Amino acid sequence: MTREEFQSATGALLREVAPMTLATCADNVPWASDVYFAASGFDLVFFSSLDSRHCRNLAVNPTCAVTVHAPVATWRNIRGLQMEGVAGLAATAGEKASALATYLDKFSFARDLMANPVSTVRTVFRAHAHVFRPARIRYLDNRLGIGARFSIDLADGTPVWPPRQEKPGLAP
Numbered sequence: 001m002t003r004e005e006f007q008s009a010t011g012a013l014l015r016e017v018a019p020m021t022l023a024t025c026a027d028n029v030p031w032a033s034d035v036y037f038a039a040s041g042f043d044l045v046f047f048s049s050l051d052s053r054h055c056r057n058l059a060v061n062p063t064c065a066v067t068v069h070a071p072v073a074t075w076r077n078i079r080g081l082q083m084e085g086v087a088g089l090a091a092t093a094g095e096k097a098s099a100l101a102t103y104l105d106k107f108s109f110a111r112d113l114m115a116n117p118v119s120t121v122r123t124v125f126r127a128h129a130h131v132f133r134p135a136r137i138r139y140l141d142n143r144l145g146i147g148a149r150f151s152i153d154l155a156d157g158t159p160v161w162p163p164r165q166e167k168p169g170l171a172p
Contacts, residue, residue: 001139001150006163010139013068013081014039018107022046022087022132023065024057031057037068038106042134043157045090045099047127055130062086066132079141083134085154090129099129133157138166145169 001009019034033054035046044066048055058064064087069080090099104110137159138151148169153160 001163001165003161003163006139006150006152009079009141010042010081010137011039013070013079014042014044015106017068017070020044020046020132021067022054023067024054024061024087025064026057026060036107037132038103040098040102040131041157042137042154042159044132044134045102046130046132047099047103048130049126050128055128058087058130062088064132066134076142076146079139079143082138082140083132084136085132085134087130087132090131095131096129099131103129139163142169145171 018036020037021032021034023030023032025031031053033052035048035054037044037046039045050056050059064085066083066085067080068083069078072078090096134154136151136153138149140147140149142148146169147167149166150163151166152163
């Protein structure tokens with residue numbers, strides 16, 4: 001798989017799929033939560049309450065994992081992303097503004113919410129911008145052969161190319 005093919009395949013999933021599964025861990029107890037996300041490059045933005053279990057876990061241990069997968073009717077069409085990295089609050093005003101713009105660009109319901117000032121104020125005080133930054137991304141696509149996997153590492157958010165084939169797919 002070439003760099004362009006990897007970018008195209010992963011980019012399509014990041015645009016088309018609304019929720020990601022965020023896996024966190026604190027005190028040796030794992031937890032998985034589905035949250036809506038929007039991509040800025042390979043960084044994934046999500047909004048969540050600081051009181052949520054996954055955000056409390058991230059405050060203690062920012063190392064986490066994410067999966068993004070398209071809904072399919074058969075295992076032969078499974079395709080998705082498995083990522084490991086770190087997540088935390090968008091810290092600066094610039095990061096918060098960028099996160100909000102990224103999220104609003106993907107989700108019209110969020111734009112509609114912003115049109116109601118009373119609702120917006122309530123929501124803003126409950127939901128805070130977070131950014132997941134992957135250190136490794138694995139792309140799985142059974143359409144290329146059962147179990148076909150390709151991966152890249154990222155250094156400070158910058159992909160290390162080319163993608164590596166981890167496992168060739170078996171003929172369906």
